[in-house]
Amino acid sequence: MQVALKIWRYDGETGERRLQDYELDAPEWATLLDVLDLIKDQVDGSLAYRKSCRMMICGSCGMRMDGAAVLACKMRMAEVVDAGRVPVISPMGNLPVVKDLVVDMEPFWAKMRAMQPWLRPGYNEADEEREFLVSQEQMNVIHKEALCINCGCCVSECNSMESDPDFLGPAALAKGMRFVGDARDAATVERLEAYNSEHGIWDCTRCYFCQERCPKGVDPRDAIAKLGAESIRHGVDRDMGAKHAKWFVQSAKTTGWLREEELIPKTQGWVSTVKQVQFAMSLMRKGKARPLPIPHVAEGVEEARALYDLVKEQGRDGALGIVQGEHALARIEFTEEGGARRAAPEIEPGVEPPPAEG
Amino acid sequence: MDQNGFPEKVAYYTGCLATLSAKELDSSTRSLAVRLGLELETLEAVTCCGAGDIHEAEPDYYLHLNARILAYAEATGAETLMTICNVCTLNLRQANWQLKIDDQLRARVSRNLEAVGVPAYSGGVEVRHLLWLVAEGEGHERLKAAAHRGLRGLRVAPFYGCQILRPSKLMGFEDPDRPWSLEAIIQACGGEAVDYPAKIKCCGFPIIAAREETALGELIQPIEQAIEAGADAMVTPCPLCHLSLDAWQQKLEAATGREFRLPILHLAQLIGVAAGIEESELRFKRHVVSVDPVLDKLAT
Numbered sequence: 288m289q290v291a292l293k294i295w296r297y298d299g300e301t302g303e304r305r306l307q308d309y310e311l312d313a314p315e316w317a318t319l320l321d322v323l324d325l326i327k328d329q330v331d332g333s334l335a336y337r338k339s340c341r342m343m344i345c346g347s348c349g350m351r352m353d354g355a356a357v358l359a360c361k362m363r364m365a366e367v368v369d370a371g372r373v374p375v376i377s378p379m380g381n382l383p384v385v386k387d388l389v390v391d392m393e394p395f396w397a398k399m400r401a402m403q404p405w406l407r408p409g410y411n412e413a414d415e416e417r418e419f420l421v422s423q424e425q426m427n428v429i430h431k432e433a434l435c436i437n438c439g440c441c442v443s444e445c446n447s448m449e450s451d452p453d454f455l456g457p458a459a460l461a462k463g464m465r466f467v468g469d470a471r472d473a474a475t476v477e478r479l480e481a482y483n484s485e486h487g488i489w490d491c492t493r494c495y496f497c498q499e500r501c502p503k504g505v506d507p508r509d510a511i512a513k514l515g516a517e518s519i520r521h522g523v524d525r526d527m528g529a530k531h532a533k534w535f536v537q538s539a540k541t542t543g544w545l546r547e548e549e550l551i552p553k554t555q556g557w558v559s560t561v562k563q564v565q566f567a568m569s570l571m572r573k574g575k576a577r578p579l580p581i582p583h584v585a586e587g588v589e590e591a592r593a594l595y596d597l598v599k600e601q602g603r604d605g606a607l608g609i610v611q612g613e614h615a616l617a618r619i620e621f622t623e624e625g626g627a628r629r630a631a632p633e634i635e636p637g638v639e640p641p642p643a644e645g
Numbered sequence: 646m647d648q649n650g651f652p653e654k655v656a657y658y659t660g661c662l663a664t665l666s667a668k669e670l671d672s673s674t675r676s677l678a679v680r681l682g683l684e685l686e687t688l689e690a691v692t693c694c695g696a697g698d699i700h701e702a703e704p705d706y707y708l709h710l711n712a713r714i715l716a717y718a719e720a721t722g723a724e725t726l727m728t729i730c731n732v733c734t735l736n737l738r739q740a741n742w743q744l745k746i747d748d749q750l751r752a753r754v755s756r757n758l759e760a761v762g763v764p765a766y767s768g769g770v771e772v773r774h775l776l777w778l779v780a781e782g783e784g785h786e787r788l789k790a791a792a793h794r795g796l797r798g799l800r801v802a803p804f805y806g807c808q809i810l811r812p813s814k815l816m817g818f819e820d821p822d823r824p825w826s827l828e829a830i831i832q833a834c835g836g837e838a839v840d841y842p843a844k845i846k847c848c849g850f851p852i853i854a855a856r857e858e859t860a861l862g863e864l865i866q867p868i869e870q871a872i873e874a875g876a877d878a879m880v881t882p883c884p885l886c887h888l889s890l891d892a893w894q895q896k897l898e899a900a901t902g903r904e905f906r907l908p909i910l911h912l913a914q915l916i917g918v919a920a921g922i923e924e925s926e927l928r929f930k931r932h933v934v935s936v937d938p939v940l941d942k943l944a945t
Contacts, residue, residue, distance in 0.1 A: 447852070499821060526855070598709050601705070608703065612739070
């Protein structure tokens with residue numbers, strides 16, 4: 288098949304950037320990585336990109352195609368060619384570019400190290416049976432997180448990290464959950480305290496780009512939610528984000544609906560709220576808030592209260608509440624309706640989203 | 646439900662914001678439904694879906710709250726639970742999938758529901774956002790017929806927000822990187838859709854109270870890019886995005902020393918204007934950023 292693509296070239300020494308066109312013949316089965324290999328071998332030996340295993344295990348070949356992070360070795364080109372697209376290839380986002388498609392992974396590894404990604408067991412030696420047995424049920428808690436191959440595709444499009452480059456981010460936090468949820472690890476609370484830092488768990492804006500991009504099914508956003516649930520279960524809840532989340536629970540139990548007008552004081556405290564009097568006034572003038580909030584109570588809210596008590600008795604607190612749904616969520620793509628996406632009908636949705644630049 | 650997937654009657658879930666800070670969304674939706682011939686059976690005995698917050702703080706409780714909403718929707722006899730908020734859509738669809746696919750989980754949750762006097766849930770409801778109902782098929786035809794006043798080529802920036810696009814396997818509607826539904830609706834209403842990269846990105850709302858600076862760094866992108874692309878207004882299917890884009894826009898102006906003044910419309914309001922629904926129902930006076938420039942442009 289004839290493959291056409293455009294690649295953002297970058298020279299780290301001169302700072303020069305240019306979009307270069309390539310067109311070549313490639314086998315039907317070719318992946319993006321195969322095409323890059325053909326270009327480097329036959330067309331332009333100066334093209335720089337990372338690769339190693341070529342089989343979705345090493346995590347080296349993360350890059351962007353039309354602005355979306357992919358593993359080049361997983362991306363089959365036939366469907367792109369069939370759709371008549373000429374994709375734009377660029378380096379991953381949220382990481383400094385070294386040359387062409389190669390990014391500097393050091394900030395990624397620094398955040399990984401900050402998670403203390405090693406087991407800190409509460410014992411010195413194994414017991415008499417010389418084994419520490421972990422049940423399948425205990426393993427399920429971290430099964431998805433353990434699949435991570437450190438490719439950085441989730442980090443590439445993290446919206447919070449674009450705004451706050453110090454945010455620990457989806458890959459590191461998923462790694463954190465892999466240890467917080469490990470039955471053998473004894474440093475749970477200490478870890479949660481550390482991950483609750485200013486740039487930690489509660490900095491996640493729930494954009495779900497990480498979940499969308501991850502090529503291995505780690506679902507980093509869900510891992511972050513598990514860390515939030517574990518933090519609250521262990522009483523590590525001083526962060527404004529934890530207070531924000533807890534106010535939703537309190538609202539559901541007391542009135543059913545979110546007590547929206549009290550959300551900012553309950554999250555930030557009254558001192559900070561009072562400082563924002565001008566902002567609050569602007570909302571009151573438009574009827575978006577009231578000076579004396581009288582909660583709007585949902586019909587049958589006593590059922591929601593009774594459900595809370597019942598659920599708490601059943602002990603599926605913390606991460607387990609998310610883990611119990613993972614089996615079903617993993618099946619979606621194999622159901623008739625799940626994953627079905629409609630292509631655009633006969634409308635012109637404007638030009639293609641401009642390619643993200645490296 | 647007709648063959649093109651347009652239900653004559655839906656169980657209508659307002660969500661929290663449309664009952665308080667975004668009352669204009671509720672009234673616009675109700676007026677629009679009449680024009681579309683869509684019967685709304687409003688769910689009264691329901692609670693908040695928990696946003697991402699209860700899912701994160703008490704996930705098992707999140708599942709039960711959403712199961713309760715789904716059970717009451719099923720009890721109306723409607724096959725479709727209609728949402729008007731991205732966050733409600735994600736939360737309800739996620740819980741619904743878990744309950745539909747996992748029989749054991751559904752059995753346990755249903756037992757708990759019945760123990761507190763709620764009907765059991767059998768998994769018979771589909772959760773769909775208003776956006777999807779009018780983006781294609783019979784609903785889209787009805788929208789075209791209703792939008793007789795048109796938008797006189799108004800330049801509208803579509804802003805999707807996150808949780809109606811991603812995770813796409815839970816949504817199953819459109820390509821999350823090349824969505825088209827809002828553009829189709831803007832064009833059907835007689836407007837011109839302007840394109841810009843941040844239309845699929847985050848508005849920052851979930852962390853706007855706890856991490857305002859980070860959130861504003863996200864919020865500025867769609868606003869700045871839409872203005873650069875020449876938008877007269879922006880439209881969003883999510884009241885949380887709306888609150889962020891409309892009410893927090895003044896904080897962006899204070900932080901940057903710039904003036905944006907970009908009017909932000911709820912989806913039902915945009916269609917409502919094109920359908921000639923009265924101002925008393927669309928309630929633009931409740932917006933922080935004035936919508937008058939848009940209304941003036943349409944009046945000339």
